Amino acid sequence: MGLEDCPAQNPLPPRAPAERALPASGGSESRREPRERVAAKRPGEGARKDPRTTPHPPAALRRAPPSPGAGEGKRRHLELRLFLAQRVSAMVLAPLVLLHLGVILYAVRGGLSATEILSRTKGSVVWGGLYTLFVLAVAVHGAIGLRAVLREWTRHPRLADAAALLFGALALVLGFRAVLVLT
Amino acid sequence: MAELVVDVWRGAGFETFRVPFLESQTVLDAVTYIQRHLDPTLSYRFACRVGMCGSCAMTVNGVPRWTCRTHVSKVAKNGRLEIRPLRNLPVIKDLAVDMAGFFDKWQEAGGRFVPTQPGAQEFARVDPESPERRQASAGIECIGCGVCYSACDVVAANPDYLGPAALNRAWTLVNDARDGDRVGHLAAVADDAGCHACHSQGSCARHCPNHLNPTGAIAGLKRELFRAVLKGEL
Numbered sequence: 498m499g500l501e502d503c504p505a506q507n508p509l510p511p512r513a514p515a516e517r518a519l520p521a522s523g524g525s526e527s528r529r530e531p532r533e534r535v536a537a538k539r540p541g542e543g544a545r546k547d548p549r550t551t552p553h554p555p556a557a558l559r560r561a562p563p564s565p566g567a568g569e570g571k572r573r574h575l576e577l578r579l580f581l582a583q584r585v586s587a588m589v590l591a592p593l594v595l596l597h598l599g600v601i602l603y604a605v606r607g608g609l610s611a612t613e614i615l616s617r618t619k620g621s622v623v624w625g626g627l628y629t630l631f632v633l634a635v636a637v638h639g640a641i642g643l644r645a646v647l648r649e650w651t652r653h654p655r656l657a658d659a660a661a662l663l664f665g666a667l668a669l670v671l672g673f674r675a676v677l678v679l680t
Numbered sequence: 681m682a683e684l685v686v687d688v689w690r691g692a693g694f695e696t697f698r699v700p701f702l703e704s705q706t707v708l709d710a711v712t713y714i715q716r717h718l719d720p721t722l723s724y725r726f727a728c729r730v731g732m733c734g735s736c737a738m739t740v741n742g743v744p745r746w747t748c749r750t751h752v753s754k755v756a757k758n759g760r761l762e763i764r765p766l767r768n769l770p771v772i773k774d775l776a777v778d779m780a781g782f783f784d785k786w787q788e789a790g791g792r793f794v795p796t797q798p799g800a801q802e803f804a805r806v807d808p809e810s811p812e813r814r815q816a817s818a819g820i821e822c823i824g825c826g827v828c829y830s831a832c833d834v835v836a837a838n839p840d841y842l843g844p845a846a847l848n849r850a851w852t853l854v855n856d857a858r859d860g861d862r863v864g865h866l867a868a869v870a871d872d873a874g875c876h877a878c879h880s881q882g883s884c885a886r887h888c889p890n891h892l893n894p895t896g897a898i899a900g901l902k903r904e905l906f907r908a909v910l911k912g913e914l
Contacts, residue, residue: 574914577870580902581909649837 579641586638593631618679625680632672640665682759684752686710688722689764690774695719707740707747707755711763711775724775731889734825738775739764744830746889766830768839782826782843789846790868793853796860804858816855819848819897821890828884828894840873844884844894847875851897854904863913866905870914875901 604614618624644661648654682701687694688711697714708726715722726736731749738747741755741762752761769777797804806813828844829835835843853865869875875898884894908914 574867574870574909576872576874576876577905577909577914580876581906584906 579644582637583641586634586641589630589634590638593627593634596627597631615679621680625676628676628679629673632669632676635672636665636668639668684710684756685760686714687760687762688714688775689771690722691771694762701752701759705752707738707745707750707752707761707763708736710752710761711738711747722775723773732823734823737766737825737827737830739767739830744827744887746825746827749889766826768830768832768835769826777826779824779826782829782845783824785842785846786824786849788868789842789850789874790861790865791846791849791853793856794859794861794864796858806857810857812855812857815897815900816852819852819892819894822848822892823890825889827887827889828892831883831887833881833883834877834879838873838877841877842869842873842875844878844898847878847901848884848892848894848897850875851900854901863908866901866908867914869901870905875905878902 603609640661643664644657647657647660651657684699684701684705686697686699688697697718699710699713699718702709708729711722711724712726715724724736724738726748727733729736729748731746734746736747737744739745740747740750741757743755744766745755747763755761763775765771765775765777769779769782772778808814808817822845824845826845828848832841832844834841847869850865850869853859854862859865878895878898880895880899882895885892885896888894905914
């Protein structure tokens with residue numbers, strides 16, 4: 498049963514002294530299909546290099562060179578640290594976003610005018626502090642998220658880094674400008 | 681006798697075969713019928729035929745599966761099957777893919793057991809009910825068939841990504857009380873192409889024929905890495 502063992506070349510003609518030629522002694526060994534051993538194939542040769550097409554879009558099955566600086570020196574585990582920063586900033590953002598939405602709903606429904614709002618926020622350490630934290634968290638979280646998306650979509654790590662830094666800087670500038678105006 | 685129409689990927693396109701439909705026939709049976717009776721040049725791979733070896737995985741009607749454990753009657757659509765090689769792996773010929781890159785990633789993910797007591801004569805005593813051992817036991821039944829790797833869209837988009845199987849292996853070692861390099865295993869999956877690349881889409885868990893949960897394993901790695909950084913281990 499099993500593979501139809503073709504009995505073609507049954508007793509393996511004594512092969513030239515190849516490295517892996519076995520002394521034909523082992524009982525079960527010698528009964529095995531000789532072709533298998535002849536074709537002891539080395540992975541990573543022949544077919545593997547063959548850029549034959551496949552039915553799926555395997556655009557780059559060859560592995561890309563490691564991204565510059567990954568895992569060396571100071572940038573060791575940079576991705577890990579960014580991931581953590583994003584997780585932590587998300588934890589900070591979750592309640593702050595709810596608070597922010599609540600404030601908007603309250604202000605709009607209560608019909609507060611700009612002057613009334615400013616009168617409550619001006620000089621307030623609490624509002625100033627909360628929104629400072631909000632701006633910081635947005636800058637960190639948004640920048641890292643944007644970087645991750647761009648890295649995956651464009652495959653240009655440097656472009657992603659630059660865009661993320663730009664976004665972070667912009668968020669900080671615009672955010673703090675707003676905080677300064679309000680408080 | 682009812683007939684099954686089977687479209688088989690042959691490298692340059694599909695070739696259509698007509699195979700007699702039988703009761704309790706598996707997809708592997710159909711492929712084997714083609715190779716034995718219709719076209720002996722068809723290349724494919726199998727060994728055990730009972731879901732133990734993990735060599736017969738192919739893409740059947742768009743879904744990666746063990747062909748030996750898939751009944752034709754369950755997956756055929758209007759009496760048709762479309763059989764392709766696994767996705768995300770270089771095709772050698774027809775339905776046989778090169779698994780070398782897949783297993784290389786197991787090494788890259790630090791999937792090698794590091795003994796704490798080399799040459800120990802006694803069995804290590806591990807409580808099978810401990811939380812760590814339960815985690816390890818849940819993932820240990822992987823037979824390396826490559827179905828999850830083929831199902832993973834992140835692998836498709838990023839060929840560097842270590843993939844669900846390799847990360848699942850790393851997770852079993854992280855939870856193995858006998859392993860001596862927990863932090864090393866974590867560090868191996870902490871970089872660019874490691875566990876943080878996972879989108880948690882869950883295709884690996886959805887398609888794993890052994891019902892393992894690599895998505896959960898990857899989430900566990902992320903969690904333990906978080907702790908390791910907080911503890912200053914990384």
